[in-house]
Structure formats: structure tokens, C-alpha cells
Amino acid sequence: MSKIELRNLWFSVHKWIGLLLAILIIPVSLSGSALVWHDWLDAQVNPGRYAVSGPAVLPPSRYVAAAQAVLAPGERIASLRYPEGGEGPVVVSAAPAKPGARERVNVYLDGASARVLDKVGSNDGVVRVLHRLHGTLMVPGMGRQIVGWIGVAMLVSSLTGLWLWWPLTGSVKRGFRWKRRPQLDANLHHQLGFWVCIPLAMLSLTGAWISFPAIFGQLSGARPPQRPAPAAPLTETVQRIDDVVRGAGGQAVAITWPTGKSPAWKLTLAQGEAEIADASGAVTTRPPRPETIARTMRRWHDGTGMGAVWQVVIFLGGIIPAVLAVTGVTMWVGTRRWRRRPARKLAPAE
Structure with a gap:
């Protein structure tokens, strides 16, 4: 498989993860951002x-x-x-x-x-609703497993996004240019996606770990809770x-x-x-x-005892994926409109 073919494959994977799961990624991400400071939020509401x-x-x-x-x-x-x-x-x-x-x-x-x-x-209460939304999407029974698979999909999306961000030719500095594309949403998607890809990969992995403790417990050798x-x-x-x-x-x-x-x-x-x-x-x-490893994963995920800087990173790691989901959908819609435009006829030469 050539480099171009591999890139097209990763692009398809990245695109369809975003399009199919955008409606689920947005509430999970935004509720996770709000819960970074859940005690403060609870005190403001009550x-x-x-x-x-x-x-x-x-x-x-x-x-x-x-x-x-x-x-x-x-x-x-x-x-x-x-x-x-x-x-x-x-x-x-x-x-x-x-x-x-x-x-x-x-x-x-x-x-x-x-x-x-x-x-x-x-x-x-509001904070408990956010906890249930973030942990189970308020779906009884299989909700935690659904959120776990969303975490796996977001991990794949963040890694494939980094691959797609990397310039095909020239220096890596080209990737940091703001106007890589004419459209605002595309430039937002490229730049925000790069800066959040590593924190998002960490949050996605730890979220999947929390949702599937038995599976990851076996992989790490720890007894699942x-x-x-x-x-x-x-x-x-x-x-x-x-x-x-x-x-x-x-x-x-x-x-x-x-x-x-x-x-x-x-x-x-x-x-x-x-x-x-x-x-x-x-x-x-x-x-x-x-x-335990499970407790460490949970602290990395929710920021407990990790300091203000890490909590800000987690907060942005929840806000930005929602922005990426929206810009990804608008980019896809814009591409389909562009493809449906009729070809402009050339005027005959005088």
C-alpha cells in the first residue's frame, strides 16, 4: 500500500468516526469538561x-x-x-x-x-445528571459500554488526526500555518486538532479503561475492581x-x-x-x-489531585473535541456541496 493509499484509508476512518459519533462525542466531551471542577460547580448550583x-x-x-x-x-x-x-x-x-x-x-x-x-x-441534581451523562449517556444497562467504545473510537480518531495533520511534503513547520485551507472551519479543525490530539488520546484511553475495568485489569495484571x-x-x-x-x-x-x-x-x-x-x-x-493502576487512570481522567494546570488541560480536552466534531461535520457538508456544483462552462474564444 502506497503512502497516498494509506493516507486515504486513515482519512476515511477519521472522517466516518467523526460523522457517525459526533452526536455522542459532543455531550460526553462537554459534560467531562464541566465535571473537572464538579465540587465548585455543585456549590454554585446549590x-x-x-x-x-x-x-x-x-x-x-x-x-x-x-x-x-x-x-x-x-x-x-x-x-x-x-x-x-x-x-x-x-x-x-x-x-x-x-x-x-x-x-x-x-x-x-x-x-x-x-x-x-x-x-x-x-x-x-445538575452535577449528578452530568456524571450520568458523561459515564453512561443516561442509557440504562449498556450505557457504560457505549461510552467505553466511544473512548476507543476517539483514541483512534486522535491518532489518525495527527497522521493527517502531518504535511505530505516539506517541513513540519507547514503544519502550523493558519491558512492551510481557504475555509475557517478547516483551519480550526487542523490547528485545534493538533494541539489537543495527545491530551485527547490520554483522556480517551483512560475513559475506555474506566468503562472496561475487567479487560484492562487483565492486560495490566491488576485485579479488576x-x-x-x-x-x-x-x-x-x-x-x-x-x-x-x-x-x-x-x-x-x-x-x-x-x-x-x-x-x-x-x-x-x-x-x-x-x-x-x-x-x-x-x-x-x-x-x-x-x-492502583485503575485509580491512577481515573485521576488522570478527572484531574483529582493533579493540580490546576492539568485540570485546565482536561477542561480544554473536553471543549475542543466538541468543536472538532462540529467543524468536521461542516467540512463534510461543505465538501458535498462543492462536489454537487455544476461545472462552470467556459465562454467560447472570440
Whole structure:
């Protein structure tokens, strides 16, 4: 296969990926950009939820009592999470009253007074809608797999786009010229596509990894994460939560209640983890676990703990693909119009 034939093949692959998946790439990309700063966005949409009067200094039992006062009959407290960095509300999550249901109820509390700030379903609100749109396109069942294959297609598109951007002749500097084509959309497509191709390839690969953890877990040698079936928290516990936190011997970041399947308190500490048997009170502590490849991929994908520069790169890595999808479609439409134009007749020579 000659160089021109190979280029034409990659062009066809690149073109049809963009045309067939543009309607799906745009919502996935834009929702991913918005979720880079999901905590800030949630605070802007729901300011009352974050209207705290001070840091969380009360015993955990105070937060539990305040949350129980607003829970419906049958809803059981499943976890308590302190704010990251000490700023923000304490969040108490409760398992639903209906057995087997996954959606929980979140109660937001003022850390200084245990005052209830908000009560909302875990899948309700603008930010949760964006999470579901980005992760599953809001398609039940196969949504995550669909988004995973979109990630694979975008990875191929970014690599083929780099191939097509590379000038056929002359110096590579020719690729950076703004007016490579007469049309504005074509120049935007060429230039933006080059600068985003590497970040987009990374985001596409990590997105596919998140969607297909079992497949990529086998390739990397890591055990794929297991998502256990939901288990109802115990209605009555032997250990009191204040004693549990004191017995853990460290600053608690998150506390998970014992269940019928796992009758032990599980605590995430600032410097490790702890597990306390509810029946005996026996304490088992562990140092911080090393970060798994799956967790690293997720941090690269959403920018958690990666710094402001990386988050800006991810934000642009979501905005620009939407622009590329639109310009790709307009370029294709313009090409079809040009091909349908009748040939201009030449005037006879005088």
C-alpha cells in the first residue's frame, strides 16, 4: 500500500468516526469538561448546601442524630464523610428503605452546628445528571459500554488526526500555518486538532479503561475492581460511633457502617485505614494502600489531585473535541456541496 493509499484509508476512518459519533462525542466531551471542577460547580448550583458556619468539630454522634431526624422510615445510615481539606459540609448517606435499591439519600450538615443544610437523593441534581451523562449517556444497562467504545473510537480518531495533520511534503513547520485551507472551519479543525490530539488520546484511553475495568485489569495484571451487591446497614450496632472513631486511633475521613454481609466498621483515616468488628470491638489497622493502576487512570481522567494546570488541560480536552466534531461535520457538508456544483462552462474564444 502506497503512502497516498494509506493516507486515504486513515482519512476515511477519521472522517466516518467523526460523522457517525459526533452526536455522542459532543455531550460526553462537554459534560467531562464541566465535571473537572464538579465540587465548585455543585456549590454554585446549590449554595445553601455549602453554607457552613465553621469546621467539623462535633462528635460524629451529633451528625448521626441530626441526619436521623430527617430520614424517612426504613432509611438506614450507611456512611459519614467529612469534608476534604476541612472546608465544606459533613455528608451522611443513608441506604434506601426499598431492599436492593442502589440510590442513597445524602444529608448535608453544617460541621460546626450539625444543622441540616440539605437532603437530596444521590442521583439528583445538575452535577449528578452530568456524571450520568458523561459515564453512561443516561442509557440504562449498556450505557457504560457505549461510552467505553466511544473512548476507543476517539483514541483512534486522535491518532489518525495527527497522521493527517502531518504535511505530505516539506517541513513540519507547514503544519502550523493558519491558512492551510481557504475555509475557517478547516483551519480550526487542523490547528485545534493538533494541539489537543495527545491530551485527547490520554483522556480517551483512560475513559475506555474506566468503562472496561475487567479487560484492562487483565492486560495490566491488576485485579479488576469488584462492585458488590448493596447490603443493608445494621439497624442496631453494638459499638457506638464515638467509641469507634476513638478506637481507630486516627483522624477519620470517612466512616462506613457495618452490614449483614460485613459486620465491621470501616474507617478511612488521614494516614491509613481501620476496621473495627462491631461484635467484639477488635481493631485492625492498615497503612495507606498503594495506588492502583485503575485509580491512577481515573485521576488522570478527572484531574483529582493533579493540580490546576492539568485540570485546565482536561477542561480544554473536553471543549475542543466538541468543536472538532462540529467543524468536521461542516467540512463534510461543505465538501458535498462543492462536489454537487455544476461545472462552470467556459465562454467560447472570440
